Amino acid sequence: MKVLAAMSGGVDSAVAAARAVEAGHDVVGVHLALSRMPGTLRTGSRGCCTIEDSMDAQRAANLIGIPYYVWDFSERFKLDVVDDFIAEYSAGRTPNPCMRCNEKIKFAALLEKALDLGFDAVCTGHYASIVTDADGNRELHRASAWAKDQSYVLGVLTAEQIAHSMFPLGATPSKAEVRAEAAERGFSVASKPDSHDICFIPDGDTRGWLAERVGAETGDILDRTGNKIGEHEGAHAFTVGQRRGLQIGMPADDGKPRFVLEVRPVTNTVVVGPKEALDIAQIAGSRFTWAGQAPEHPDVAFDCEVQIRAHADPVPAVAVVENGELVITPTTPLNGVAPGQTAVIYIGTRVLGQTTIDRTISAVPVG
The missing domain is CATH 3.40.50.620 (HUPs)
Incomplete structure (x- = not known):
């Protein structure tokens, strides 16, 4: 070839x-x-x-x-x-x-x-494998070395792209x-370190990089019931699950630390709450694709595993396509999931597909 x-x-x-x-x-x-x-x-x-x-x-x-x-x-x-x-x-x-x-x-x-x-x-x-099934369809699978497996970041590949890929x-x-x-x-790169962080932000200062391009505007920090408990200097600087940098003067009623639960750019507000509120019972996204052959009946709930970060462990889940969304319900709550992240679903070692997360449902109700 x-x-x-x-x-x-x-x-x-x-x-x-x-x-x-x-x-x-x-x-x-x-x-x-x-x-x-x-x-x-x-x-x-x-x-x-x-x-x-x-x-x-x-x-x-x-x-x-x-x-x-x-x-x-x-x-x-x-x-x-x-x-x-x-x-x-x-x-x-x-x-x-x-x-x-x-x-x-x-x-x-x-x-x-x-x-x-x-x-x-x-x-x-990339550390990933392509396997041809009995019908001649090419499938994307995890690499043999689990610690180095990069199939998660390839979850966006389509059947056509997998057909023309080699790993x-x-x-x-x-x-x-x-x-x-x-x-x-004799390659001079034999001991060259792997690249880390975001390639176009080589100094690792994502917050400062965004501030220069998005700007920073003071806004409110709210608790889960909508009460103002502090102020921030730019919502873009916060991500779901973040604890540091909140600068909240008012302590929580239980004295425990608070974490970012939600970022609302339209109102320039950041919602915070207890760590347990970061547990997510369900995620969903409309921008989903299948890596190879799609399930025969995606509108019928099926068992799978979901992975939400490149180095996270996969979690057993149930997935189904409903109302134009890929809805994924893990058997145990996921922690600190934010809209914009990618959820990749697996059947065994096979990458079945992925979705960009549009919405999440907390396992801990407000109140």
Whole structure:
């Protein structure tokens, strides 16, 4: 097959590209320039898609012996990921930019261009597996190494995208093995640290970054019954489950700490309450997709597992499509879930689908 290997400049994508070549594919490497500041340099494990990453990717491609290109997707990245991130926070939601990048950039814009150029598949260094069922349908599954599994952030992939995706690292037992292989191949990125935090906020100061773009306006902090108990300096700075930075002068009646339960951007208010009120009995979202074949009868409740964060443990649940929403009811309450987050549902190791959470129902009633 003719394969386009997305090379981030990290160890995983370099080894994935090398394995694709050894599997007999005709491979071309490409690095996506996503930053609007191309001279940006990486600082340790912070940031990605920098000029330094591009050079690391090129060195790996040269050693592998494949053609290498840099494609400028910075404008698309700004519109589909950065601007979406700002809009979601402005609406009081908690977005996951990595999910949007996979959905809109790596497996939409990139794959679309790859197919137009005659490539059969896009190869990445994600830790996930693709399995073909008895009927020839391709399914997305967890990687063999549970601790490194990245199937959650790929939950946004559609059947068409999965049909043109390759994940050569899916069966690798550990990241240590990948680093050892990279060292044997002579890749300079063998010991390069993994990137963390949000790539377009490399200093990790999300609150300050948002304040510059959204602005900060003083508003009220309310308890669950609507009583004003304090003030804040900008609702966008708060996320559901947050405890620090509330600066509430009035103590709770029970003397226990309070947590952010809800952010209301329209009224610029933040609602707080006890920790137990963070327990969520049900989540729902209208922006859902299926990763491969959809359930035969999605309008009939079915058992599954739900995962709400990349490194969270899956929780048994029941899901059903009702009134245009994917409604998920966990058997035990989820904790600290916010609108804007992504809920990915699994059947065993298979990723069945996902939804962006629009609303939640607390397991603890008001009063």
